[in-house]
Structures are given as C-alpha cells and as structure tokens.
Amino acid sequence: MTRGMSDKMKPKLKRIILIFLASIVSGGVVWAFITAWLITTYSEQASTRISDAAIILGAAVVGNEPSPVFRERIEHAILLYHQGAVSQLLFTGGAGSVDQRSEAEVGRDYAIAHGVNPVDIRLETQSRITEENFKYSIGVGEQAGFHTYTIVSDPLHMKRAMMLANGLGMDVVPSPTLTTAYQTWRSKLPFLLRETILYMGYACKSWIDNPQQP
Numbered sequence: 001m002t003r004g005m006s007d008k009m010k011p012k013l014k015r016i017i018l019i020f021l022a023s024i025v026s027g028g029v030v031w032a033f034i035t036a037w038l039i040t041t042y043s044e045q046a047s048t049r050i051s052d053a054a055i056i057l058g059a060a061v062v063g064n065e066p067s068p069v070f071r072e073r074i075e076h077a078i079l080l081y082h083q084g085a086v087s088q089l090l091f092t093g094g095a096g097s098v099d100q101r102s103e104a105e106v107g108r109d110y111a112i113a114h115g116v117n118p119v120d121i122r123l124e125t126q127s128r129i130t131e132e133n134f135k136y137s138i139g140v141g142e143q144a145g146f147h148t149y150t151i152v153s154d155p156l157h158m159k160r161a162m163m164l165a166n167g168l169g170m171d172v173v174p175s176p177t178l179t180t181a182y183q184t185w186r187s188k189l190p191f192l193l194r195e196t197i198l199y200m201g202y203a204c205k206s207w208i209d210n211p212q213q214p
Contacts, residue, residue, distance in 0.1 A: 036196045042162075043155030047173035052146040053122070054086040054175070057133050057153040057161060058093020058103035066106050069154065069180070074110050076177040077152045081116055085175075086150055089116060090140060092124045092133040130157075131202075134165045150175045156191050160199045167206065 056077045059070035066074055080086045089111055093103025102125040112118055122144050124136045141149070148171045151161050155176035165172040 032196055032200065035200055036192055039156060039159045039192065039195055039199065042159040042174075043176055045158070045174050046176060047150065048085070049148070049150070049173045050084070051086050051148040051150040051173065053088035053090045053141065053144070053148075054080050054150045054152050055090050055092060055133070055137055055165075055172075056107055057130060057151070057157065058091070058107070058127065060096075061101065061103050061106040064101060064106060064109070066103075066110055070103065070107065071110070072177045072179050073152050073154070074107050075114075075179075076175065078111055078114050078116060079178075080150060080152070080175060081111075081120070088120050088122060088144065088146065090122045090124065090137055090144075090146070090149075092127055092137055094126050094128055130161060131164050134161075134168050134170060138168065138170065147171060149173075152177065154180050154191075156188065156195055160195055160202065163199065163202065 054077045056073050059073060060067040061070060065071075074091075077086075077089050081089055089108075091104035091107035091111070093107070095102040102123075104123040104125045108118075108121050108123060111121060122140050124133070124140050126136045127133045137149075141147075149165070151158065151165060151172050152175055153161050158174045158176045162172060162174055
C-alpha cells in the first residue's frame with residue numbers, strides 16, 4: 001500500500017519540481033529584462049552638480065593612445081573640466097602587462113595635450129576592473145582632499161558604476177559621455193548584456209552579504 005502511494009506521488013513530485021524550476025527561470029528572465037531596461041533608462045541621467053573631481057573609468061589603450069571608447073570618456077571629462085563642473089580629473093586604470101603603459105597614464109597625457117593643467121590631474125594605476133577603479137581611487141582622493149565626485153563613463157556603464165561607488169560610500173553623481181563608441185545596436189547589445197549580468201551578479205552578492213538591507 002505504501003509503495004503504491006509512493007509510485008502515485010512520483011509524477012506529482014516531478015511536476016512540482018518542474019513548476020518550481022520553471023518559476024525560477026522565468027523569474028530570472030523577467031529580472032534580467034527589468035534590469036536591462038533600468039540600465040538603458042539610467043544611461044540618460046546626467047547630473048549638473050559641481051564636484052571636486054571627475055573619476056574617469058579606464059578602458060583599453062593601444063600603445064600610447066586611448067582606444068575609441070576611452071577617448072570618448074577622456075573628451076567628456078575634459079569638457080567638464082573646461083566648463084568648471086569639476087576642478088580636478090582622476091584617471092583610473094592599470095596596465096595590461098608590465099611592458100604597457102597604464103590606462104590612467106595614457107589618459108593623463110591625452111588630457112594634458114588638450115589643455116588640462118597637469119597639476120589638476122591625479123592617477124590611480126592599480127585597478128583592473130570597475131570596482132577596483134573606485135576602491136583605489138578613494139585613497140588617491142583622500143590624499144588630494146576630494147569629497148565629491150562626478151563619474152565619467154559610457155552611458156550603459158553608468159548604472160553599475162554608480163551602484164559600485166555608492167556601495168563604497170562615495171559621494172558620486174553620474175555624467176555619461178555625450179558620444180560613445182557603441183553607436184549601433186550590434187555593438188550596444190553585447191555591452192548591455194554584459195552590464196545586465198554583472199549588475200545582477202553584484203546585486204545578488206550585496207544581498208547575500210547584507211540580507212537585511214533593502
């Protein structure tokens with residue numbers, strides 16, 4: 001009798017498990033779509049606040065020249081500097097290998113060549129990822145007496161960058177580049193997908209580390 005009831009329960013149990021797994025998958029898909037939409041919407045947010053410094057998030061360099069992505073970020077930071085929206089520029093990003101120059105150094109040289117006073121530039125040359133950009137910038141900023149920052153990066157990168165900086169307790173506002181190397185949806189979609197996955201991953205990690213926080 002017990003065995004018969006057990007055999008009857010097996011199909012029901014399988015259905016319950018399948019429904020449960022399907023709900024998790026569908027919930028994850030919905031969350032991903034919502035996150036991607038929020039990232040896209042946030043990319044249009046730009047603050048007009050005057051900050052102590054602009055933090056320019058590093059990107060690839062080619063020899064002594066910034067990549068197109070990095071160049072657009074530098075150009076935007078230079079614009080903020082000349083407009084008086086920031087008084088200092090803090091370039092971030094380390095070197096890909098020992099025989100390469102750091103992203104921050106390449107950014108500094110480009111900015112100087114385009115009218116930025118060298119005394120108004122600070123460097124952070126250790127970071128490899130966005131979170132490290134901010135972690136290592138905190139010490140540089142404290143030494144320079146900075147309290148407020150304007151983050152400069154690509155529009156689709158801005159929401160995750162703001163989340164990371166806020167998580168470290170930094171007083172930051174967004175200022176996405178006015179132009180970007182990611183012009184077509186063919187180039188934007190992989191970037192958006194990557195940002196969506198990384199944002200969701202960091203959000204999960206933050207919730208696990210601090211489950212009581214909203």
